[in-house]
Amino acid sequence: MSELIETLPVVALRGMTILPDMVIHFDVSRERSVKAIEEAMLRDQRVFLVTQKDVQVDNPGSEDLYRIGTIASVKQVIKMPQKIIRVLAEGLERGEWSHFSEEGEYLEAEIIRFEKDTELEALPETAREAMTRNLAEIFSLYCRENGKMGKDTERQILEEHELEKLMSQVIINLPLFYEDKQKLLEAVNLSDRYELLCLLMDKEIEIMRFKKDLQQKVKTHVDKNQREYLLREELKVIREELGEDNTLTDADHFTEEVKKLKASKEVKEKLNKEISRFKNMGMNSSESAVLRGYIETMLELPWDKASRDSSDLKRAEEILNADHYGMEQVKERVLEYLAVRILTKKGSSPILCLVGPPGTGKTSIARSIARALNKKYVRISLGGVRDEAEIRGHRRTYVGAMPGRIATGMKQAGVKNPLMLLDEIDKVSSDYKGDTSSALLEVLDSEQNSRFQDHYVELPMDLSEVLFIATANDVQTIPRPLLDRMELIEVSSYTENEKVHIAREHLISKQMEKNGLKDDQLTISPKALEALIHSYTREAGVRQLERKIGEVCRKAAREILEQKKKSVKLTENNLEKYLGKPRYHYDMANETDEIGIVRGLAWTSVGGDTLQIEVNIMPGKGDISLTGQLGDVMKESARTGLSYIRSVSDRYGIDKKFFREHDIHIHIPEGAVPKDGPSAGITMATAMLSAITCIPVYAHVAMTGEITLRGRVLPIGGLKEKLLAAKNAGIKTVIVPEKNRRDVEEISNEIKKGLEIVYAEQMEDVLKIAFQEASHGDKK
Structure with missing residues (x-):
């Protein structure tokens, strides 16, 4: 590169690249580009033309432009309608901008010119001649494959015997994408530019050859179909002339099938009508294929065909x-x-x-x-x-x-x-x-x-x-x-006992067979199976249990092969060896009675669960905070419960000013898990009243039910799953709505065994159990 030349106005081009020796028209409509052309005309008619990287950018800055562009001379400017000017410019030489100015009405840049490439002069005459001939041959081959390049243009270009000028003429006349032209512009070194040009022309020649092959294949296929159609028509005429048209056609075959079909008269009439249409239609028409598919579908449908049901x-x-x-x-x-x-x-x-x-x-x-x-x-x-x-x-x-x-x-x-x-x-x-x-x-x-x-x-x-x-x-x-x-x-959730039976009777044998184990090669002890269900799965069904049994079978199969064992026994002691540390731990009932903490029962898509609801009272101005990702229904239940507590505050000796001078914060742990539903009303109300009155809640009681403003307890769903969760958590007493008594009676004794189920119609019934039992240590 040589000395810094004077600052030139810059025009950013969209979707086109101008090269040295190229004379081209282009339209300019952006205000900054128009100003740059006008400034160039006021100076020495020179302008720096550079391509922008993204054609969608309307006001490009330095980061949106390529570094190398073309110093061009503006030959002619014509004003067009709608503030568009048409510019005729000639590319003079390559240039690279070093400093960019975007502050004025138009873009300006300091341009560095490239020194004349002396590489060509250093090459031997024979090397230059070989490069020239090679380029001319590739260009001639390209013109033959393309077929769109005029003979006069081709001859005129090939008459040039100077390598650099021949390259310029070839580049200018090749219909390349602007990205490829930009690569050629950036190839400052002559040998790099020559190599890139040859590669681009070879690529274009290959693409055109593939295109011709595809076109030829399509033409051949069409000709073949046309020939087959003519031959079939000729064969049909010959058979008619000879009286040999006795072959069973598709239409005849369909007619025979209709006769055998067990269907009503209406169905058969419809089918015969469609077959008649199909018979009179040309075999190669598109509608013929549609009709064929319809008739075949109708024949396959079981209209009056029935199987004999078992009566045993x-x-x-x-x-x-x-x-x-x-x-x-x-x-x-x-x-x-x-x-x-x-x-x-x-x-x-x-x-x-x-x-x-x-x-x-x-x-x-x-x-x-x-x-x-x-x-x-x-x-x-x-x-x-x-x-x-x-x-x-x-x-x-x-x-x-x-x-x-x-x-x-x-x-x-x-x-x-x-x-x-x-x-x-x-x-x-x-x-x-x-x-x-x-x-x-x-x-x-x-x-x-x-x-x-x-x-x-x-x-x-x-x-x-x-x-x-x-x-x-x-x-x-x-x-x-x-x-x-x-x-x-x-179809409700399974109890742990039911899961044990299902695993024993179905899952273990199924997974052993699936994993290639014989009956005597794997033994799972009853205690191990119970521990697997309790500590490694938490679900309403048995899918996860089946996966865990499959995992044990796979590890047993590997041990039998690698360690030459005759059999593997899974016990409670070696369960961690095969399945790792236990994944699930049930949130057990608290050991001591606490103020403002109540255990609720929830239904989830994988069974029941217990929720520990915590309430804190703080000096404040009467606000209520709800945390733990609670849904709208639970938030409304909390506010309803608070309204009920305020309505019965005299009964519990709560000061009238209390609710104006204190804030209430309700939190349900595991804040990352969203929670919602209409069954936590009485639980939140009990926790709030306990925190306000400082009366502890019995640790081994859990409850579920919705509350109204007047303190009525409304029924809920998912009771079987909730009772299962309470039993697993070591709860002794469960409070449920009175209107759910019928649902409780339908639940098996296996689930209810060990649980004292108390029915509540009013909030007073709930509080009597939750608060009074806490005052009797002998009940725990």
Whole structure:
């Protein structure tokens, strides 16, 4: 590089790069660029043209521009409409800006010029000649492959025998992207520029060759199809002339299938009509393929084809008991259905909905029911389905139309009376394409589904003999009209004792077989299994338990192979060796009675849990603080509880000024976990009253229930899971709403054993137990 030249106005170019020796028109519309051109015309007509890196930037600064650009001479300026000027400029030489000024009305920069490259002069004459000829050959090859370069232009460029000028002419005439032209501009060294130019032309030649190959393949394919069509037409005419047209066509085959089809007259007439249309249609038309697909689908549907259900009540009961432990409600309902079916010879198929937490066996019991009833089993997963056409099918007028999931399930089953499992029905959603849950209303209505309309099939389908079983985790998310059409059966959480039975009877043998272990190669002691369930899993179902048993099996398999052991025994003492440290510890009941601390009971998606609610009283101005990621419902319950306490403050000797001069802070630990629900009202009210009156709360009591402003205790849900959590935490007394007495009576004695369950109608009933028991040390 040589000396610093005078400061030049700068024009930032978008999407184009100007090179030395290039004469080009370009339009300028940005105000700063127009000012720069005007300033150049007032000086010596020289301007520095530099490309900006991102074409989307409207007011580029120094960081948005490439360092190297072209010093150009402005030859002509023409004013255009809408404040646009058209500039004719000639590139003179490369330059690099060293200092940039953005403060004025236009961009300015100090430009460093590049010294003349002496590398070319240092090369031997033969080397320069070889480089020139090589470049000319590559350019000629490029022109032949391109086919768009004019012969005169090609000849004119190739007449140049000086290497540097030939390179400039080739670069100017190549239709390259501006990024590639910028790379060539930045290649200051002649040999670098020569190498880059040759690489770019080789790349372009390869791309054009690939493009020609693809075009040739497409042309060949089209010609082949056309030739086959002509030959088929000729063959058809020849056969007609010879009277040999006896081959069975697709249409004839479809007609034979219709004759064998077990279907109503309406269905057969529709099929024959479509087959007639198909016969008169050209084989290569696009509609022919659509019609073929429709006819084949219609022939595969089980219109009047049914399987024979089992009528052995005892066998069905044995299968259900063998496959699943517990689930008495579900088994009882299925056996009732089968009994009615046997007596009436038909009976209407119920629409059952199994509701419960994940992993409790809802999906697997459906498969067992199908086996017990000797029915074909079809599972349709509805989780995340948001297009109504997934249920009702697409109309045949649409490209790529297909039947809905219900019709497809019937086709898959092959009979009109299968067991159809609608999995995760609470997770269907809706969008602009329609409401999926509304489309399911007709499917799950026993009064309507005998003539279910699928948009693709276009004929009514009889779903009245299908045994529908739906599964859901949460009833709250199922729309009310859809919920009204189903018979709900709750599949509740398993107790630890039930999990032990399930593991012994099903999970251990299943995982041993899956991991290649024989019966005598792994033994799990009863104590080890209980400890595994208690300390390594926390769930309503048994999925995590099955994974942990699988983990033990894998480690046992490795030990048997590596250490040549005959068998592995899992005991309570070596459990940590196989599964690591215990993952879960139950928050046990406090040892001593405390002021302002009450144990509540909560329902979660993985079972029940206990929540310790803490309340502190501080001097202040009557504010109430709620922490622990509480939801809106819990916040309202806390405020309702406080209003109740204020209404009965005289009864507990609370000073009238107390609520104006003190702040109340309610906190539920594990602040990172969101909490919400309507069952913590009495718990928060008890904790607040304890903190205000300094009366300790009995440590071994837990409670659940909602409170009203007048102190009434309202019923709650999830009682079985909550009682399980209380039992695991070592709670002795549980307070529940009086209106939940019927729910408690339905819960098995195994869960209630060891718990004293007290019923409360009013808040006074709750406080009598929570406060009075705390004053009797002999009850602890």
